[in-house]
Amino acid sequence: VSDTSLPIALSLGLALTSLGCASMGAHDVRPLEPTAPPHAAPASSPPAQRWEDVFARPAALRITALVTGQVYAGTKILIEGDNPRTPELLKHDQWVPSIAYLVDHESRGRMLFDAGVPAADDKGVCDFGRWPFFSVPCRATTDQNVVAQLAALGVRPTDLRFVAISHFHGDHAGGLHGLESGAPVPVLTTTEEWAAVNRTFPAFEGYLTEIVGGAYPVRTVETRRAVEMPYVGRVVDLFGDGSIWLIPAIGHSRGQFSALFNAQGGPVLLTFDAAHLAASVELRIPPGFVVDRDAALATLDRLIALRAAFPSMRIFYGHEPTQWAGKPRVVALATPRPPSPE
Numbered sequence: 001v002s003d004t005s006l007p008i009a010l011s012l013g014l015a016l017t018s019l020g021c022a023s024m025g026a027h028d029v030r031p032l033e034p035t036a037p038p039h040a041a042p043a044s045s046p047p048a049q050r051w052e053d054v055f056a057r058p059a060a061l062r063i064t065a066l067v068t069g070q071v072y073a074g075t076k077i078l079i080e081g082d083n084p085r086t087p088e089l090l091k092h093d094q095w096v097p098s099i100a101y102l103v104d105h106e107s108r109g110r111m112l113f114d115a116g117v118p119a120a121d122d123k124g125v126c127d128f129g130r131w132p133f134f135s136v137p138c139r140a141t142t143d144q145n146v147v148a149q150l151a152a153l154g155v156r157p158t159d160l161r162f163v164a165i166s167h168f169h170g171d172h173a174g175g176l177h178g179l180e181s182g183a184p185v186p187v188l189t190t191t192e193e194w195a196a197v198n199r200t201f202p203a204f205e206g207y208l209t210e211i212v213g214g215a216y217p218v219r220t221v222e223t224r225r226a227v228e229m230p231y232v233g234r235v236v237d238l239f240g241d242g243s244i245w246l247i248p249a250i251g252h253s254r255g256q257f258s259a260l261f262n263a264q265g266g267p268v269l270l271t272f273d274a275a276h277l278a279a280s281v282e283l284r285i286p287p288g289f290v291v292d293r294d295a296a297l298a299t300l301d302r303l304i305a306l307r308a309a310f311p312s313m314r315i316f317y318g319h320e321p322t323q324w325a326g327k328p329r330v331v332a333l334a335t336p337r338p339p340s341p342e
Ligand SMILES: [Zn+2]
Pocket: 167, 169, 252, 273
């Protein structure tokens, strides 16, 4: 035993103690109200519907992207650096945008998909993470956090039916604290993701107590509500009306979903971190950070198959900088068609 091993062991032990807080606060955790018809199908069942028929009946959805800040990341997180298909120019650290999406549904109300990065301090710093496991530099203006941008649009957190969190990494759930500072807004997640967050050492997989903790109610989407659909396998028709679909997208985390919006003007796919960058889908390259690489690749294959079948589908990736370069903070991705004249 060397002279230096004891302090290292001690500090690691302390680090693990502070990381190992298994309780993420006094959450009220319940399944989401079964608003969808309980047409749970056996795993090998034929597809419930064709996407062509679903897309022929689009919903009046308004999707507004809020660019909440930028995080600094590279191949450890965004895309495999040692993959021969990865372009050289993606093998360096770069500032990438972190997005929250406000969704207005014609009959189901307002909801948020992801909450973006934590609010920045007055120096524009919103760093998160915990050394030595990971540490993510983050920058934003003080009025760029999700709550401030919603307020600028006249939306209060209590106007939201729920906040759906694709997965609980700090650049997606970082805005939860601000949203939950008043009356609690239900947080929608999958049973698998919530189980991962509540594992013994969640920081190993990128979950931080200070971001995920709190007392907000949690509503889990039950896998038994999933239906078999072409190209993507078992997916959840969130409201049972074909308007918003959650596509299990595990691999980067244990319970992440991607979301497909059946909007007028054409379907919109938000991959979240199943593909941080467009190159992941275009060149079939998994994210740099994965908890299960095979699952991440299988997820990519499903999204690639859906894209191949519907080339006009618009895709927004988790953190693709070229999709947001020079964009104002608020970007309308889908708006309802104006009513046709009499
Ligand atoms: Zn992530």
